[in-house]
Amino acid sequence: MKMYFILHHHFDFFIFTFFVSSLLVIAGTSHDKLHPAVDHCFPNPCQNQAICRNRGNGYSCFCVPGFQGAHCQIDVNECVSQPCRNGATCVDRVGRFSCVCSPGFTGTTCEVQTDECQSEPCQNGGRCHSYAEGFRCTCLPGFQGHRCKINTDECQEQPCQNGALCIDGVNGYSCDCSHTAFAGRHCETPLSQCFSDPCINSATCRDNQGNYTCECRPGFEGRHCEIRISSSSSSSRACMHGGSCIERSWQDSDAAEPGGYPQSQAAGFTCLCPPGTTGSLCQDLMNLCESGPCQNGGKCENQVGGYTCHCLKQSQGGVLYGGADCGVKLVGCEGHECQNHGSCSPFLLDETHGYTCSCTPGYTGPLCYTPTTFSFERRGYLLLHNPLLDPELTCNVTLSFKTVLPRALLFQRNIRGLLLSLELEGGQLRLTLRREHSDVAEAESQILEFPHNVTDGEWYSVEAVLTNWALSLKLLDDAGICGDQSCYRKVLVQRTIVGLEASPQNTFIGGTLENPNGSSESSAFPFIGCMRDVFVDWQLVVPEEWLSDSAVNVSPGCSHRDRCVDEPCQNGGSCVNLWQSYQCQxxxxxxxxxxxxxxxxxxxxxxxxxSFAAFSITDDLGQNLSVSMFLRTRRGGGLLLGLANSNSSYLHMWLEDGKVTV
Incomplete structure (x- = not known):
């Protein structure tokens, strides 16, 4: 049975006397049948948790593994036989040993040589060669470095001429001649004077011995045909769909326009229709999609003056097509492999092939080389200094995190005298906006919360926004945790809590500076876990770009192993994962x-x-006192417990008819 009670009393000196009398532990027999015998095992002479057994006039000790000797007093050294191989260090433990392997080896006794190339450390297609001390990478042409991470810059020798832009590629380069008057592989060939299309309004350009002339269409004049011959306002309104109205005379009306135009419109103007329209007033739209100009499955959209082909985004047999008519095979991804499981999307822009990499979470960069993941394994913080650019209240923070601790600070931002904090409270998200230098308990604040547990060790993404006098919190629910409920909260900011200070805007990630007087509530619960893809005011936080004094106890990458998987808790104890450790309940x-x-x-x-046991306790036990015990007996009555101070015995507890009485 279990007994539990609480006493409310205050005194300076306690004498606790436990009386247990008239109790007899009987294991299925009566007192008359018990024969007195000497118990050589009491007190237990065996050491190190060994089991003592009476044997005649003596005793024997049964040792637990790892100990030996008459009293199990000798700790067996399992490392004497030197079981660890390949230069490993042997660590003696109770009843066993463990080996600390040298680099390049693994296994119980470090007998297995590891393959350093299994993790594919060589990048950009480099070949890995493993050996006992490590590995070596053989890089493809165009790359260099220990892991082939560095792309050789072929533009260092400035091969492009006439001021052209050199674009570095993989084991090669290209020259952008678009801003010069030259063409060719190195922009070495002068272009025609008409190459830049100097003539406008559909005029024809003619080369003329290093110069050019513009042959204007009827209705235009000037060096570049930029001057429109005046027309009446009524005539200008007659041409539809952006058609140009051209003033004409009776004499050249039939000769100037091939095929002529109706005499009823021979009042001094004609309409110059844009492509895709027809009719005397450009009133008819031509369906340019009827001829099926879009190739390779592209969809045609008819427009005024032309059409647009929407090319397929999914490949056909591993090939994507682009261009005006979806007839050009896109090859921008060839030679550009996106790393870390990123996906490559080729494109065609101004007849130039290119590519973009869509990186998986935790990576960024042109080829998804750069990791964005970092971790807090103990109390620390990442400090970002944000310039005060906008006089209005504006803040946008997006981040992904995973942890198992129910209380933590994700970020804290001070802005114009206000403090914006995103915290974990009881495993749930809480966004708070309050005055910066006010008492936390008494401050007027606005709070947004989500009733969902996000501390189960999985990745979650959240966005906190303060703009246009509105505060919002959004849980980017990829795992479906919100179910039928909304993953978005929004509230208008009360003008009464807004300050007028123009102090620097600092953003703390994962924790804050410890307050010397210990009054900072958020600093008591730092974030322990991993973060990735942190955006502060739309700027990505990249670990390799941190300043050395801005990151305290922050490590790149994410290292976490659930210690409870090993089931360390014995005797029915419950294991609680504490990220870097565990606790047994x-x-x-x-x-x-x-x-x-x-x-x-x-x-x-x-x-x-x-028999009885008496204890004297001189410590001040405070206002509340609890006493509990386990009890096993076959007697129905007897004194269990007595409490007394210097004046009197004020509490008795006993068994009466097998029931506890106080």
């Missing part, structure tokens, strides 16, 4: 780090003898 009567220790038991009334 033991059931009574067990205790210890792994619930491996058992409370010492006491036996009263052996052989029907009168």
């Amino acid at each position: 033991c059931v009574r009567p067990y205790e210890g780090h792994d619930c491996e220790e058992e409370h010492v038991t006491a036996r009263f009334g052996n052989e029907d003898h009168h």
Whole structure:
């Protein structure tokens, strides 16, 4: 049975006297049948948790693994036989040993040589060669470095001429001649004077011995045909769909326009229709999609003056097509492999092939080389200084995180005298906006919360926005945790809490500076876990770009292993994952780090003898006191417990008819 009670009393000196009398532990027999015998095992002479057994006039000790000797007092050194191989270090433990392997080896006794190339450390197609001390990369042409990460810059020798832009590629380069008057591989060939299309309004350009002339269409004049011959306002309104109205005379009306135009319109103007329109007033739209100009499955959209082909985004047999008519095979991804499982999308822009890499979460960069993941393994923070660019209240922070700790600070931002904090409280997200230098308990604040647990060790993404006098919190629900409920909260900011200060805008990620007087509530619960893809005001936070004094106890990458998977808690204890460690919640009567220790038991009334235990406690135990115990007996009555101080005995607890009475 278990007894539990609470006493409310205050006193300076306690004398606790436990009386246990008239109790006899009987294991299925009566007192008359018990024969006195000497117990050589009491007290237990065996050491190191060994089991003592009486044997005639003596005793024997049964040792637990790892100990030996008459009293199990000798700790066996399992490392004497030198079981660890390949230069490993042997660590002696209780009843076993473990090996700390040298680099390049693994296994129980470090007998297995590891293959350093299994993790594919060589990038950009480099070949990996493993050997005992490590690995070596053989890089493809165009790359260099220990891991072939560095793309050789072929533009260093400036091969492009006449001021052209050199674009570095993989094992090669290209010259952008678009801003010069030259063409060719190195922009070495002068272009025609008409190459830049100097003539406008559909005029024809003619080369003329290093110069050019423009032959204007009827209705235009000037060096570049930029001057429109005046026309009446009524005539200008007659041409539809952007057609140009051209003033004409009676004499050249039939000769100037091939095929002529109706005499009823011979009032001095004609319409110059844009492509895709027809009719005397450009009133008819031509369906340019009827001829099926879009190739390779592209969809045609008819427009005024032309059409647009929407090319397929999914490849046909591994090939994508682009261009005006979807007839050009896109080859921009050839020779450009996106790393870390990123996907490559080729494109065609101004007849130039290119590519973009869509990176998986945790990576960024042109080829998804750069990791964005970092971790907090103990109290620390990442400090970002944000310039005060906008006089209005504006802040946008987006981040992904994973942790198992229910209380933590994700970020804190001070802006114009206000403090914006995103925290984990009871495993749930809470966004708070309040005055910066006010008491947390009494401050007027605005709070947004989500009733979902996000501390189960999985990745979650969240966006906090303060703009246009509105505060919003959004859980980017890729895992479907919100279900039928909304993953978005929004509230208007109360003008009464807004400050007028123009202090620097600092953003703390994962924790804050510790307050010397210990009054900072958020600093008591730092974030322990991993983060990735952190955007502060739309700027990505990249670990390799941090300033050395801005990151305290922050490590690149994410290292986490659930220690509870090994089931370290013994005797029915429950394991609680603490990210970098674990905690065992033991059931009574067990205790210890792994619930491996058992409370010492006491036996009263052996052989029907009168027995008791008395304890004097001089410590101040405070206002509340609780006492509990485990009890096992076959007697229905007897004194269990007595409490007394210097004046009197004020509490008795006993068994009466097998029931506890106080």
